[in-house]
Amino acid sequence: MGRIIGIDLGTTNSVCAYMDRNEPKIVINEEGGRITPSVVGFTKVGERFVGDIAKRQMLINPEATIHSVKRLMGRTFREAREGIRLVDYRVTAGPGGECLVDVAGRSYTPQEVSAMILQKIKKSAEDFLGEAVTEAVITVPAYFTDRQRQATRDAGTIAGLNVLRIINEPTAAALAYVHERGRASTIAVYDWGGGTFDISLLDVDRDVAEVRATRGNNALGGADIDDRIVEWLIDRFRSEHTIDVREDKIVMQRLRDAAERAKLELSAAPSTEVHLPFLVSDQHGPRHLQATLTRAAFEALAEPLFQKTIEECRKVLADAKIDPRDIDEVIMVGGSSRIPRVQQLVRELFGKALNKTFNPDEVVAIGAAIQGGMLEGEIKSVTLLDVTNFSLGIEIQGRRFAPLIPKNTTIPAQKSQLVSTVVDNQRTVKIHVLQGESLDARENVSLGEFELQDIQPGPRGVPRITVRFAIDANGIVNVSAKDQRSGVEHEISIDAPHGMSRVELERARDEASQQARVEEESKELKKLRQEVEQELVKLETFLRDRRGLLPKQDIFELEQALKRGRMALVKASADMKNLQSLLGYLQRFHAHLAEKVRQQARTH
């Protein structure tokens, strides 16, 4: 087995870590950074960029710059409504109601876009480590549903990664804590990133990390805080200039960018200036936006969001029946946990100082790498006892929900349910699997429906079919059914109504790897063109400076070579082979002429 990398695939940023002689380390990406923005940018000519370069084009090309795609993963268009409101690119509903991202003339599933980010991370890891990387542990918010986990695993598959384990972000942070400390304690991991919030309570010691309870909100993150500031800025601008800028995508992107910058500054300073010159123009000329936002005003704007996270913390303590004073350590994870007011609220709730020894941006990836190290057998295993974050069950008569595996059950977990027929000689039984806490089936997340077929005919209520529901260590649901009378057993795949089929996945993976090859080749081609260009410039300089020392025939040949070189560079069809042989020829010719000139100088 090769080296296993740990990936924190974040809404805003992604981080990759690996184990180096028992110590977790961060992979430095191609741009020299420890963090890769989870942003994919498309250009008009079909080029694609991921990370910092893509983030930079967000301001000028918001419709072709895909960010926060994690908010769309494994969700229906209807479920993702809030996330879609915060982006400027086009999201549409696919045939099954799933989200599709429309960009650069085609539609991509969120899994395919996430795969582009993972491909970039894989490539950075390979370049940095100097070896092929195919195995990974990827983290997800504890509050991700089965569909969102499946979608994350599928994104890994499309990117050419074998996803050995999906682990919850807070559990990963706890593993980092165990690795560093290894002291028996009860810890709280408060994880607030760009798009999601999670709170988990765990009992840890040197050998075990046991999740006691977890709660969260998949649609509550730093982007929502930015949105509050954006609303405030829009109001200010409207009251000053009576202009509503909401419909202008570029203006909205500038406002979002400025709002995030203001928020970051307010984590360190008591007030900040928002200055956006030439925001819009009308018949009276350009209009500028100038505003001062104090920390107190910012806190008042965002307080309801802060309180939502504290409410979840209270609920999780109640779920686990733990008194806040019995928590030994509070670990803060995710960029939004840096906000001073948030830290104050968490400190007050738990009545103790926060543990700030871990880098909130990196600790999750570090934990994923540690999990990878355990799977490799490189470091001693810590038994991970994670829990289900939602109740899993089926729909029963009257559109009601019957939970089979309640939330906060330790995984892996399984439960069997006996089902039968309601009419004589019924040959099929339909089962609808759901995740959620509402007794009304329609309010929960549908994982899919399946039909048990070929049931042995018999009077109603007589057939006995055992349906087994299992949640594996990744939090992914598996279902199997056994007809007790015939003994026939079926492994049932739930037809995820919004997931990708195996065939679609394979097609997407082949396409992604083909695209990666094309991109790699085009990068190499660009580099080669530059080398040819440099060689031509050198030869032109050589000819200018040494013309008087060269025989006529050489001058003629050199001019011909320069012409051919220039022609090759403007030809779009020039391929690697042609350019390589041209470069070789130019270099050899240059060396030959230089030697001739040197010899001449010696004989004179």
Ligand code: AMP
């Ligand atoms: P993550 O998903 O953990 O990468 O967190 C990204 C989110 O954290 C974004 O919404 C950032 O704007 C936010 N963030 C990062 N640093 C800070 C900071 N110092 N203060 C407030 N928010 C921050």
